[in-house]
Amino acid sequence: MSEVSQLIEALSVEEVDAIEAEITHLPDRESAAIEAMRIVQEKRGWISDESLRAIARLLGMPTEALDSIATFYNLIFRKPVGRHVLMLCDSVSCYVMGCDKVRTAVCDQLGVEMGETTPDGRFTLLPIVCLGACDRAPVMIIDEELITHLSADSIPDILSGFD
């Protein structure tokens, strides 16, 4: 099996093409590491060991070095996540404005703890430090939608909008 076809077994042709397109803008292949993982995660939701190895090969870097980058960033997922990723801010402003109560409400509503995924694969709950919306605290982000002025009471309504 050729090297390219081995890669494509783990990555799709579209993914490889998109990563190669990124590389053309950069001084060397390794510099595309973060963007490459974003591209792969966009379709697959997370970066599996297999994807990691394939990306590392494509970029010509050790798997360890890529994993070091992957595990550093909290928005690159090295475990499968639910259909929706809910990230609740727990930094100072949101803490002052009562994010603890919001967290309890979310966890109660979904029956899982922070860092876990609901058994039906609907939500993954994660903490995040600051979404840049301190003036509207407490806040969370579900997928790419920022939700502000949270309260424990507003949670059931908000969550029902995501299935």
Next chain:
Amino acid sequence: MATIVVDGVEFEVDEGQNLLHACLSQGLELPYFCWHPSLGSVGACRQCAVIQYADADDTRGRLTMACMTPAKDGTRISIQTETAKQFRASVIEWLMENHPHDCPVCEEGGECHLQDMTVMTGHIQRRYRGRKRTFENQYLGPFLNHEMNRCITCYRCVRFYNDYAGGTDLQAFGSRDRMYFGRTTDGVLENEFSGNLIEVCPTGVFTDKPFSESYTRKWDLSSAPSICAGCAVGCNTFVSERYGRLKRVHNRYHGELNGYFLCDRGRFGAGFVNSTDRIEHVGERVEDDLFDVLDGEVGIAKLAEMIRQGDVVGIGSPRASLETNVALKTLVGEAQFCTGMSSAEESLVDLIIQTQRATSADIPSLSDVESADAVLILGEDVLNTAPRVALALRQTVRNRALNLAGEAGIPQWQDAGVSSHAQGRLNPLFIASVLPSGIDDIAADLAHDVPLNLADCGFAIAACIGEASGSEPGFVRKAAAALRSAQNPLIVSGTSTRTRAIVEAAGAVVAALESAGKVPRLLLVAPEANSFGSGLIGGGLDMNAALQRVASGSTKTLIVAENDIFRRAERERVEQALCTVENLVVLDSLDTPTASLASLVFPAATFAESTGTFVNYETRAQRFYCVFEPRNAIAPSWRWLAQAATDAGRDDLGWRHVDDVLEAVAASPNMAGVRAVAPDAGYLGSSLCKTPRETPRFSGRTAMNANVNIHEPKTSVDEETPLSFSMEGLNRDQPSALLPFVWAPGWNSNQSVFKFQQEIGGAAAGGDPGVRLLASGSIGTMPARSASVRSDGGGVDTGFRLIPVQAIFGSDELSSRSPPVVERSSAAFMIFSPMDAERLGAAQGMGVSCSVLGATFAVTVDAAMKSGYVGVSVGFTGAEGELPDGLIALAVDPNYRPTPNPHDRVIARG
């Protein structure tokens, strides 16, 4: 020099340094974790915080990291002020938050930098009562334990392993307080210098696995300064013992050679000393494979009788000390003495010595290697034959960054600044080799070919240096241009392909550079710890001549000192000789094929149980001291020989002590320098002033043998060396050659090494050990290019031509009998070109049998291998000895089953 003021006291310090370096140099106590003299500063741990004042009127000052602040003239700082002390105490408190406090069961306990720094900062009460983060540890192979919970995130491991040693499979993962240092998955750490993590890690994350299997605290170890027996570099080591067993090997700092680091062959290859294959008694063969144990005196009397009868030939060994070799040579006479190297190897070592003498180019120490700015490696696989040289070459190449930083005004110790400014720019390294090597990643250009063509490549480079013609292939032209434009060009070559023309070509390149007005350096590698010693001693017979003489029946007795002749010549030749001779006397430490054919066997002491001298590739003679007294009848080979000779009525071997033998060694040509190598037994004149091998806290002395005898045995008196087998004595101010371990008040770990240096990272206190036997400057004539016999490669129908391939783990005789090295090494292998493999019907994972070598080899396919040639793992089963010259028939072995790789075993997570 700069004047800095520390807590109101003025100090003269080196202006190019940072404040941490400057303070430690002045003997001031300032705690640190992430800084390392060889790795520079990154300011990661925040432990070396001090208060810096703007001027004499500034009473408030500001907090600054000493390791990240230049020691400029007029700098005013305080280490002792309360704010600084409090800050440092809180740093250690948060570093210790997740630390498990498992010191009683941790191998680092008692020699832990984290313990020392914790005590130094005064953080003695734990306040944190929360849960600690915990990790799963990984299986990292036979050399290292992994205990991640102990980590304090100083990043030293990855900075050493990746940046300094070029490893790729150890990384920092995660962020915040969940940083993890390990591999992506469990598996063997692949880098050849992984063992240094034991000493680089400031706590017990990476610990010595073989040592922990039979563990002893540092304070209970008995140690002596030693020299690694693993290759011709001669790295300085501390070797430690308890209960008569070798426990571990640690780095002994040598400013010009090994610095702070050893290779894994050296660190883990000494396990053969504890082997169950040790010969421990004098034995007389009664029938095949059966020996009767003789009393030592009886054995000596029998050997004396053989000596009296005359017709004795002696074969020495490049893995034995100068003392043993000279003893045997004196006993049998020069004309009857063979150095013990194979004929091919001996002629190469002679050629190397002749070349080094003829050229005015210096033989570089490893610190000289690091200062080169363009390097050509010609045909030598240094990573596998002299591994520490390869680690030095990594620094040679990286040091481009230091030059660039100097031009940009960035301090040399500013590690992150220096490397990001360099943007990956390296000093040029050109590698011409048979196969890809482990340092190809730092090469500017590579050429792969069969040995004689590599030699041609070398001669072409030499020619190209002389004339500015432009018709050569790219590699030759580029290498010549780089060497010609360098300030400090370096040529590295050696014996590993057994090709004279390669060494001659290296000499030609050096000569061409000299003609071009350059001052090049020439590093030529030979395989064993004392290859150069053997070469300088010389003998009247080369191996083939010696074996022929013995096989002709004119020799009554053959004495072999610490040598397995089957590794030195082709099998039939050896068998013929050893089976013809009436008396075969073998002195050796391990049971070998040669020893098992002997009529009389004497148990020889290893480097750990005897005192002696090795000569390294620089022709630097260095002393290893006896670490512990050998068990049973084991004694140094020279002693057996001297006693038997004296018994036989000879009056010229009446040596009682190793120093007497050394006098005889010093009387030999080229050897006058050996007296000054290290202190002799009379050092300081009094038995009360001997250097103790045991630490001041040595425990259990009265009880450690209580299972045998409840009375404390009398401490043995060491008449051989300036060291004592006790805690008593004077352990201060001795030269580094006599330093048994490093330990300083408040500094229990090996980080105390800076207390034993003239300056941090400079020469060892009392001077770097060893004496070079060959003076620099040209004597004699450069060997001319010999007419090499061109022989083409073969093929499937005609047979293949074999090329020796070296392996760090497995090619060396003694270390390949150390259990962790055995576990780390592969099966015997052969390397084919893809075309030959296909024609032969072989593929990776299959086996090929070779009837000439009488063994089966695992198949490896490498696109760089030239068709018609096959690389063979020398030193491995089937390829222990000299490889045959002709074309060799190979066939796929249908019954071959790859030995299960111990690395693939089910992993017990610990």
